[in-house]
Amino acid sequence: MKILVIGSGGREHALVWKIAQSKKVYKIYCAPGNPGTSELAENINLKVTDLTGLMQFAKKNKIDLTVVGPENPLIEGIADLFNKNKLTIIGPDKKASQIEGSKVFAKKLLLKYKIPTAKFKVFDNYRKASFFLTRLHLVRGATSLNSLKYPLVIKADGLCAGKGVAVCHNKGEALKFLKLLLIDKVFGKSGNKIIIEECLSGPEVSFMVATDGSNFISFLPSQDHKSVFNDDKGPYTGGMGAYAPVPFVNYKLTKTIEDKIVKPTLEAMAKEGIPYQGILYPGLIITKDGPYVLEFNCRFGDPETQPLMMLLKTDIIDVFEAIVQKRVKNLKLDWYKGSAVCVVLTSKGYPGNYEKGIEIYGLDKLNKKNNIVAFQAGTKKIDNKIFTNGGRVLGVTARGVNLKEAIKNAYKNLGNNQINFSGMHYRKDIGKKGIKTVNNYLLDTSNRKKITYSQVGDNYETKDPVLRLTQKAAAETAKELEKSGYKGLEETRGSSAFVWKQGDYLMATVLECLGTKNLVADEMRKITGKTYYDSIAQDTVATFINDLSTVGAKSLVIEAYWAIEDNTWFSDTKQMTHFITGWKNACIMAGAAWGGGETPTLKGIINPGTIDLAGSAVGIIEPSHRLITDDKLQKGDRILLLKSNGPNANGISLARKIAKKLKKGYRTKLPSGEFYGEAILKPTNIYSRLIQDLLDEVEIHYIVNITGHGLRKLMRARQNYSYILEKIFEPQEVFCFIQKHAGLSDYEMYQTYNMGMDYGIFLKSQDVEKAQKVIKRHHFESIDAGYVGEGPRRVEVTPKKIIYKSETYQIR
Template identity: 50%
Template sequence: MRVLILGGGGREHTICYTLSKSSKLEKLFCIPGNGGISEIAETAENISVTDFDNITKFCKENKIDLVIPGPEEPLVKGLKNFLNKEGIKVFGPDSIGALLEGSKSFAKEIMSKAGIPTAKFEVFDESSKAKAYIEKKGAPIVVKADGLCAGKGVFVCETKEEAIKAVEKIMEEKIFGEAGNKVVIEEKLVGEEASYIVITDGYNFKALPTSQDHKRLLDNDEGPNTGGMGAYSPTPLIDPELKEKIEGKIIKPTLKILEKEGYPYTGFLYAGLMIVNKEPYVLEFNCRLGDPEAQVILPRVENDFLEIIEAALEVNLNKIDLREKNDSAVCVVMASKGYPGKYEKGKKINGLEKASQIPGVVIFHAGTKKINNEFYTSGGRVLGVTALDKDIPLAIEKAYKAVSMIYFEGAHYRKDIGKKAFKYLAT
């Protein structure tokens, strides 16, 4: 098979790395790709992931059999609908299914219809009504812009004043543009966050290995939110009993309601969860793999991953026995100085070769560029240093050993990735 991956981050490098091992792969392409991806796939840096006309042209010129989008934006904008009309297969939901991520109000309405556990909420398209509701409800409260905001559209507010300010920023100042035409206002859930990601053909699903990511910039979950500073898998937070609840109360009813509404959902379905007193609640749905969760999930899947994707496209997932490796995985993100705010680019990265020689270590590139066989920083999150070992403490030790060998000016990383697991491992 000739496969095209869309995207240029750590998640996409992980997908490329995983598919490059498939016996079914003839050739791998990636738009736009990055420094690390360019070593295992043919990249096209000059095409945007939302330039559907040029993606179609590229697919036809390179006889692409299958397109796998990494990020959500092309899916929400209708990539699958567009390419399917041209006879090109896409692994991911159509524009309606992708609204689970593309519109928080749509996702909430689906959850409401299906009786899926989530925070109590109201949707507003007028800022005056949203503000009046906040005055009535009080705080703490959560304000969310309805549309895609690159992960920045959620405001967890401890006071009414903060919440009203959030509404003004979203709906009046339009800091997210059209994505802020509506807001979802919901109660604040207090518990522990976890990610649960499945692969589905619209009717059947297979759960991928469990994981937990670390959103905050600094140790002990302090500092601003980021795209994710690291992850580990499996998470002992999700035991067999909780897994059963997540699948029975969340995944199955979600797929069932979408099928019933006439939009069977194919692709990755990511449930961002809050676990409150051992009960799962949905914070958000995503229509793609998590980043950096992918960096710890995919290396733990034993199967040929392209075979799983093919089975999903043929509505044959029930015939697949998805096998997990016994190893644990930990990914530490190395970011540019200043991230998630403004950061400098073009810093030379040293030590990659030496670090990647440690058995069980794989370095996934996110914001890198390859110039004359040297790697340079080109993004906020630069590398995802992933290590596999027989348990989480050993994988943590190995990941940080690799991190200590890598240097670029201003590199920032958390020192406590994976340690959340310890309180569960001790019991």
């Protein structure tokens, strides 16, 4: 292939560097390029704004694919021109590029489609804007912008090379920046309209995706450093450095960004009749309420592209081809392990006036070093020497086994006797935000006193023998059922639900209790004012309904058991309303009628101000061949694991014990900014309708509700099989937090908690794809995790190198 890269900065050098590694490419051009790109490509003396010249060059030289680096040509319509001339190009058309070209367009799109962003107001003259500022006092969450509170943000509508934004801490700063934009016209027509918006608080994240207009795939999240000086001080720049990946952007947060921002944005553009194809890059801020959009970019970020290209193992041409051939859905990205950091070196005075033509020394010293590249940007070559020729001069980019090593590898190559030039400026703290995050949340348990589950009053080693004894005693009562003309199915004895034959019908029943999760809700109410009892009700119903579904039963009737110390618990009208409504809604989610229940007053047994929650359900298995028992389980069956919302109702006693040891208790924030208590309180999924729909489509051989005993529960069946997990979901951050503060090993965590996977479905391999489509239709997530193999009976969690032997789980 012959490739044309448009641009002359560090981003373009990084793209050329990555493209040059592709076996599919035999010739690269870069227009206009820089001395760095000239070592890998043929530079072409065409400006990025010369759209016609670029098109004619691509046509004449039979370019197979053009990659656009900067935003200007995209916003001016280069994609339209290339497409009109049947030339393949990566990037959105002129209309779609408005998403970056006009912040007003982007903000109105976000508002219309309810995609999270800061509240804002648009102005096009100084008088109205300044008058507005004199009367404002903004409170986050307010329904209007009739009043503002400083700091606030003012943005120019159009392109300003990353410098058209100011965070104003008082009225004087705000009016001064308004004057620069609307009166002095320092950014020309880009400042004809301005936005005044609330100032959001939280860490910022660069989140880039490749999209073909219908589907998208995410690159690793990265973090830019916009301010010119350390500690995010000084004026904004085009970017002083970046690193990837971002430690606090875990799987859960990534999924939230994809589901709440990326997907809705692409759908919104399509609904507006402006389908988006290419690289979409939302600049985000992670607030206490989740990710919000600060701005959009219609291309790769600079300097974020530099560390991303260092980490990307996949051929970048595969990515581009998937975009243009509309098969992003089938694309998979592979990444090198570790981190990468880019430190930008600038000319003295940047982002203001700066000198050019200063010789750069030390670049030759990097030629023989692995995993480090000086991507050139504002440079020029004269007589085989490299000189400065712009504000941002170089992006020294290094990879390491972790973020700390990557930072070290980048910085050790700067300064005297290394890369240097007169007046060279760079930030000394690129990536340190990530290090701080790692230090705060890394699972370093070496100096922590271990807190075990048995220490908080629940020990399966002592409880399980009692359960086995009760199961034996219960089996001895089977004849009493037969005296009534019915027959119990002994293969379900000890499973999650008991089944009996009643005439032509198979009936099932189960009883379960919530445990102590409601005590967390009581404590969190003191912090946030929310009762959380709507989700507590769902949790309680889920404990027995999800058990009932494991045998294939359709739930019919639910009974409630709410035990209190005295009637004062019921006098809290707000709490009771939320709880009763939540219970009703959970019954509807389960497809069951709420038959009634019992509300005993147990003074001396139940603690004052608390409630003990439980319930039972009866279901029907109709037709009878939908019965699910381990009799159907076979060697070679695949294991689908469903993604949980969090701990559900298990392991809460240990989680509560940890809260007591934390200085801020449940108010302690996790890396995402979420309160520890709220992370524990995420409601349990209810799967009854899903299982009934699955039974309509596929044959289910077995189901395990992963509650107590963690992943050991997968060997609940009676057969002598092994259960091999080749892939697992990443655990939510709350599990990592618990593990860190309890000082527990992976082995102990995965035998106690669901660790992000709360339902195991066993079925034939040929039914996996069909089943996953049904699961997705119900808005749940699944992973084809592994298979059922020959004995001995055990569970292997391959990604964690954990094996649970048969003797660790001796009940059904």
